[in-house]
Amino acid sequence: MFSSPYMWYKEKRRRLHLATTEAAVCGIEEGRSERDREKREERMALELLLLISTAIIAVIIFFAFRSNGNGDGKAYKLPPGKMGLPLIGQTIAFMQPHSSASLGDFVDRSMAKYGKIFRMNLLGKPTIVSTDPDFNRFILQSEGRLFENSCPTSIAEIMGRWSMLALVGDIHRELRSIAVNFMSNVKLRTYFLGDIERQAVKILDSWTENATFSAQEAAKKFAFGLMVKHLMSMDESMPETEQLRREYHTFMKGMASIPLNLPGTAYRKALQSRAIILKIMGQKLDERITKIREKCEGLEEDDLLASVSTHPTLTREQILDLILSMLFAGHETSSGAIALAIYFLQACPKAVRQLREEHAEIARLKKERGETALTWDDYKKMEFTHAVINETLRLGNIVHFLHRKAIKDVQYKGYDIPCGWEVAILVTVTKNSNVMSFSGGPRLCPGAELAKLEMAVFLHHLVLKYDWELAERDFPVSFPFLGFPKGLPIKVRRFGGNQVA
């Protein structure tokens, strides 16, 4: 058949080539139709997805429209504004961090467009934003009658469902009376004052001259130390105090994050930290209960945990949530206020001089009387200091806004606030900010006097011991909590080598 082995080899290669080519062509054809099918399926899936998403969006818009207050047949005259995207609305724009001395771009723009009262969608809920001081006061005074406290679900989840900051009604009143009693004027004089001074001196004496350090951290350490001491008799010598501080730090990061309970998120970590914090507090509570049962001597009767551990109606869960909310409320705010005072004063040498004169005079008179520790009378004499504190609170805007909810249809200045709508009160805007920095009405901050006492005593020792300056430019920022992006780095110089303890 073949004239030579070479011809046989050539023919075999030709056939092989043909076969491969045919197979390849068929393969391509098959592959092509396979891909076409896949593409068709992809297209169908995409169309289906589009259809479902459109349906979902339509449902959301429908419900959002209904919840605008028009769905129940009533014709409300709502304040002007836009509801924005479904679910998130304008939350991101509203929550943008901004200088604490301002209201933020979003609110400024909305006010310019709509006036002092406008509507928006905040955290997925129809919300009236009030930047009207009279309306703000009216809302706060009407707590329980027309409006009531409304805590975002994510904050309530992290702070605990029994947190005072989230509660309303009888249980809130009961817990609040415990807080008010814990920080009564008598307790401030007899119990807090001495300790505040000891802790302030300790922190200030630890400052190293010419070194750069975070004034915000120092203020936090001071306020945290004070709170854990008075809430649970914990101090720095105890290993669990450091653990509590670490966990609290993670807890706070989660409070300020997007509330996504997914692995690795700051929110999930905060919930885990909350569990550890409650465990530590729970152990402290058990210690109190055992001591009370065994009628031990030396029971720290004045710490809050001991005084509530025998409460006839409070559950364990309620006690622990109370202690956690007190730690949060009493530590973040007053440390922010002290950091703000340090910040504002460094820019105003005249005020520092006047402060120093006031405190040097108090210290001189004490020396003459042979006294060392500050007394309540000394505190009352700090007139200029009180003006500095009030101005710091007015300018600093520690708490930017408060959440409330209308529990009845309310009319105000020709507008309707439908029952069930949220209200965001911007406490930052007010005619007399000193009152509004601590809120107003039945939920007025029960720690206001304690915070002022902490600030006054800290300032007394600060101005007598140090001059200070910013080591780097920094400024106070709002949202979600007040803070200095760089931690307020300062450098200190011992004032005239003079130490007044």
Ligand code: HEM
């Ligand atoms: C400069 C420091 C402080 C500022 C600016 C401040 C401000 C506020 C504000 C605006 C509220 C919200 C009230 C409302 O919802 O209407 C509040 C509540 C509260 N604050 Fe303060 N606070 C400060 C210090 C403290 C301190 C030192 C404590 C001590 C533990 C404390 C304990 C509380 C508690 C327990 C509540 C909840 C009151 C309630 O729900 O009835 N605060 N504070």
